[in-house]
Amino acid sequence: MFIKKIQFPREVHIGSNIIDSTGQICRDLRVDGKIIVVSGKNTYKIGGKSVIDSLESNGYDVDRIQINDATLNSVKAVEEKSKGFSLIIGVGGGKVIDVAKLASTNLGIDFISAPTTGSHDGIASPLASIKDSNGSTSLKAQSPIGVIADTNIISSAPFELLSSGCADIVSNYTAIKDWQLAKRLQNDNYSESAAALSLMTAKLIIQSADSIKPHLEESARMVVKSLISSGVAISIAGSSRPASGSEHKFSHALDKTTSKPALHGHQCGVGTILIMALYGGNWQCIKNALKTMGAPVNAHELGIDEEDIIDALTNAHNIRKERYTILGDRGLSRSAAKNLAVKTGVI
Numbered sequence: 001m002f003i004k005k006i007q008f009p010r011e012v013h014i015g016s017n018i019i020d021s022t023g024q025i026c027r028d029l030r031v032d033g034k035i036i037v038v039s040g041k042n043t044y045k046i047g048g049k050s051v052i053d054s055l056e057s058n059g060y061d062v063d064r065i066q067i068n069d070a071t072l073n074s075v076k077a078v079e080e081k082s083k084g085f086s087l088i089i090g091v092g093g094g095k096v097i098d099v100a101k102l103a104s105t106n107l108g109i110d111f112i113s114a115p116t117t118g119s120h121d122g123i124a125s126p127l128a129s130i131k132d133s134n135g136s137t138s139l140k141a142q143s144p145i146g147v148i149a150d151t152n153i154i155s156s157a158p159f160e161l162l163s164s165g166c167a168d169i170v171s172n173y174t175a176i177k178d179w180q181l182a183k184r185l186q187n188d189n190y191s192e193s194a195a196a197l198s199l200m201t202a203k204l205i206i207q208s209a210d211s212i213k214p215h216l217e218e219s220a221r222m223v224v225k226s227l228i229s230s231g232v233a234i235s236i237a238g239s240s241r242p243a244s245g246s247e248h249k250f251s252h253a254l255d256k257t258t259s260k261p262a263l264h265g266h267q268c269g270v271g272t273i274l275i276m277a278l279y280g281g282n283w284q285c286i287k288n289a290l291k292t293m294g295a296p297v298n299a300h301e302l303g304i305d306e307e308d309i310i311d312a313l314t315n316a317h318n319i320r321k322e323r324y325t326i327l328g329d330r331g332l333s334r335s336a337a338k339n340l341a342v343k344t345g346v347i
């Protein structure tokens with residue numbers, strides 16, 4: 001019998017200074033036992049410390065661990081330190097949330113996601129993107145039991161982090177095209193509702209591009225809600241397919257090739273321009289929307305060498321070969337990649 005399991009967060013809290021209510025939220029969620037807080041070097045000071053203060057003032061026994069990258073080594077380190085704890089809270093960007101999410105899954109304990117940026121759509125999703133020698137692997141994990149998104153912290157972060165989240169959502173456009181193609185050519189599992197939610201979220205963010213402004217809590221709130229909704233689409237699908245296609249393969253390939261990668265969402269945004277052009281779609285509309293949101297639209301704005309863009313385009317099909325996309329099994333030739341990048345103004 002075919003059984004499908006879909007997990008969603010039980011509670012989502014979005015608001016100004018909501019991070020200071022973490023302890024009470026954990027009490028309301030009936031969290032019992034010791035809690036460990038995972039954060040990064042910057043995000044400990046930005047949010048981790050407030051989370052710990054709030055938990056301690058609500059009587060919790062708390063410890064913390066800092067991680068620097070989203071690798072299996074970091075996941076192992078968190079697992080080692082979290083034995084005997086009943087909940088992991090990830091306070092940070094995508095890297096921290098993915099590591100905390102996967103470690104909690106492996107230990108069989110609960111997880112709360114406390115994003116300090118609106119930079120990626122893994123905030124509420126049940127998947128973790130882990131960096132490895134293949135570039136990146138999307139691993140099944142669990143959804144958070146709760147999301148605590150402090151709009152004061154998120155809107156105070158550098159604006160590029162928020163525009164990166166917007167671009168990560170815009171990339172749903174080409175992700176869905178690839179998913180539909182894989183359904184037609186490979187009979188891949190496809191969910192109409194996940195695809196519709198993912199596409200609607202991308203359309204809404206493009207329609208609202210004008211109102212996404214730096215340091216405005218209302219903008220942060222809108223982007224976070226969209227990121228959560230994109231994460232829900234991922235939950236329904238049970239895979240990142242509604243939010244990750246060949247434009248993401250391009251970004252993961254860039255992470256491998258370039259010495260100084262740009263933000264995940266920004267790379268995916270530029271990938272979306274390129275892949276939309278490959279589909280013969282309205283790439284100019286994608287480009288204009290990204291510009292309006294303040295996201296990069298070319299190699300120069302990404303701070304990446306033009307040659308690295310071509311390398312990533314020609315290597316992208318080798319990332320996650322099992323995931324069928326318009327890049328097919330052979331990918332782009334160097335000359336085709338160059339033509340595409342020149343045509344779209346990416347180089």
Ligand SMILES: NC(=O)C1=CN([C@@H]2O[C@H](COP(=O)(O)OP(=O)(O)OC[C@H]3O[C@@H](n4cnc5c(N)ncnc54)[C@H](OP(=O)(O)O)[C@@H]3O)[C@@H](O)[C@H]2O)C=CC1
Nearest residue numbers: 040041042043093094095116119120121122127129157264
């Ligand atoms: N699981 C999923 O479904 C998804 C996962 N991802 C993954 O997420 C990652 C990308 O996330 P992203 O957030 O861009 O990258 P990072 O987590 O690497 O964060 C980028 C930088 O921003 C810093 N930072 C975070 N919050 C703030 C803040 N409020 N103010 C100032 N600096 C801050 C971080 O500090 P610090 O050093 O403290 O961490 C880090 O240096 C990728 O690994 C990607 O693959 C993306 C989409 C979906």
Ligand SMILES: O=C(CO)COP(=O)(O)O
Nearest residue numbers: 121129138240243244248
């Ligand atoms: O980045 C993601 C969705 O935005 C997750 O996708 P991946 O499966 O490509 O890591």
Ligand SMILES: [Zn+2]
Nearest residue numbers: 121168264268
């Ligand atoms: Zn992404």
